[in-house]
Amino acid sequence: MYDTEKRVELVKKRVHEKYRRKMRRGICRLSALCAALSAFLVGTVHTVAGQTQITARGMYGLSCCMKTPA
Incomplete structure (x- = not known):
């Protein structure tokens, strides 16, 4: 036993x-x-904007969600 x-x-x-x-x-x-909330918000923005594709532009984010030219 220890003292x-x-x-x-x-x-x-x-x-x-x-x-x-x-x-x-x-x-x-x-x-x-935080990761789940970010994914949810990106999905919500995608749905509200009615865009067909979401692309991420680099780390400094010129634009998080962009529509590709048709």
């Missing part, structure tokens, strides 16, 4: 790890929610 100081140290370490895992899960969930 009291060692047990307190181990408990603090476990509490810290549990807190870090909880924060990491929260960040992952928030990222997934």
Whole structure:
């Protein structure tokens, strides 16, 4: 059995790890929610605009949704 100081140290370490895992899960969930919301909004814009094709233009986004010339 460990002495009291060692047990307190181990408990603090476990509490810290549990807190870090909880924060990491929260960040992952928030990222997934943001990705789903973005996909939903792009789909909504596509539906409302009545366009036939959605194209993404580079990282700096000259235009997110464009109609291709007929």
